[in-house]
Amino acid sequence: MRLSDIGELALLEIIRKRFARKSKLRTKQKGIIVNIGDDAAVIKPRAKKLLITTDMMVERVHFDLSFTTPYQLGFKLVSVNASDIYAMGGTPHYLLLDIAMNKITEESFVNSFFDGIQDAIKLYGISLIGGDLSSSKKDMVAAASLIGYAEIPVKRSGAKPGDKIYVTGSLGDSACGLEVLKKADSCQLSAVSKKITAANYPLIAKFKKTGLTWNTIAPLLKRHLMPEARNSKNLIKYATAMIDLSDGLFIDLSRLCNESRAGARIYIEHIPVSNQAKEASSALGLDLFKLATSGGEDYELLFTAPPDYKPRAMSHELKITCIGAITKKGMVAVDKYGKESALKAEGYQHYGIQR
């Protein structure tokens, strides 16, 4: 069955049943007064300061339906927005969706997309409270707006010279995962399954030749296709400035520095990369340094903290790595021999500008 057989009103009713009528108690606890199905949602926020962010995903720009499953797409849409809320030191709460799909879209695709959204909002403790459904003539477009709470928002502008610069997790995994997918495109690796499973791996004949195992590529694919946003809860009281890495380490660092009117010195050797990314980039002839510094969609947190901050003392499940320090001005990269060079703010920019 396709959307043209279901129609907008019936689809709305399916969404409403799935998301809005699950638990009236929970709805009340969350401060939701009017849920999906009116001209606007009504909430009674439980905090004095609200965070509001929005991010969109456009087919053939942000995603390729031969690489990603609808489940992963739905999950990622929520994650990239949650990441923005965490990057402000907040907690995500209320979600609105704008979805434009071609009328020939299969019902199973739509269901799987909403499965991904549902699993993600459960993971982050978010409620879907509204949205807009549209048709599209060609590409699918999905945008989400997410509202969160923050006691003390952590801005991009608070970094001071002398602060150290930290990142969560490892960088370049997502970009590396994308390269793996590009090389496997004809096999439509992931589009066959709801989640990434080893069962799909035998399909990728190409990779058998490289000697790469499923255990190596699975975490890279997962980081690209359905990243989990990093909860900043344990960082808030230390962080002087924070940003999430969506367009690439160097470009996002330069944004934080611009807002803070400061500079940075980054020690290249300290940039954390995973063993999987090392293996895969080596086997496939990829430049891991470039992926880790200019590859987009890491969705790790970059933050600054005063020199006395001790990341080891934190009960955070994620590795936190110091990669440099905030300076008065200028952006400098230091290589393993101590050689300095100007750090170029490279990363993903829409409209494909050439410099």
Add this chain to the structure above:
Amino acid sequence: MRLSDIGELALLEIIRKRFARKSKLRTKQKGIIVNIGDDAAVIKPRAKKLLITTDMMVERVHFDLSFTTPYQLGFKLVSVNASDIYAMGGTPHYLLLDIAMNKITEESFVNSFFDGIQDAIKLYGISLIGGDLSSSKKDMVAAASLIGYAEIPVKRSGAKPGDKIYVTGSLGDSACGLEVLKKADSCQLSAVSKKITAANYPLIAKFKKTGLTWNTIAPLLKRHLMPEARNSKNLIKYATAMIDLSDGLFIDLSRLCNESRAGARIYIEHIPVSNQAKEASSALGLDLFKLATSGGEDYELLFTAPPDYKPRAMSHELKITCIGAITKKGMVAVDKYGKESALKAEGYQHYGIQR
């Protein structure tokens, strides 16, 4: 100059200068703590209840760039969202935009689009606080999320049997305007000017033959291309239920009745239509009844109020017309001879469902 020459970062900076750095005092008064340029905006709302709505506009679905100017498009995007906030009895305050445009888009187009947004947010007293810019491979997509305040939200679900049914303004003007544009498509009537002016009228050779004057078609075009949302301020204390007319009178009325678990009796002869719509539909052979009851995008308010409500006593600049009454169940249309028939909930539905 095209977007591919400007780039995302420079465009962001242009938008930020235009919208976020105008008046720091006003920003503070509006409770905006962090404006455009961080991972999320931060607001300290001035009311306990927040309204949140979102609406998207997709090229070749909601708009045709040979009919509409980018100025009108920007204006309309804000209006359709403001209309949702007013339909809840609220006041609009904070706007977020998601815009996906092809990289070959001209800078003048983008500027004009933002002129329209700027004029609209000024009209409604809204502040742009954030958004997301993306490229698109083909169609332009623009989505807006709007946050408002409401002391006592007016829902769709409050209508009681015995309440009378009212609409603001006149219905079918927008749909009539769209029909006029369709017949004039080769002339690209409006795309040549920022606003609708008589200066463009001589271009429409076709209409000279029909005898229609600029004074007749201009208000219809305006209602379709850049509608102003109707402020419900003076209705809030009377309205028991409210909805804005975006998909057509009958379909939107049926939504209100469904939510209120009630029925309606509509007097066809009482449905307000403008003299311009009468003239144009007559000259062009259009079914005005169909346009007024099932044509979309009126952006008028439909509301219900107890029998003792007197619309004449209100200081509202807009005409308010009683078109029927809420009943216990069933949807009935009554014609001028008093003949009753079942009211069909027809109107615009995405995905082009056939029934």
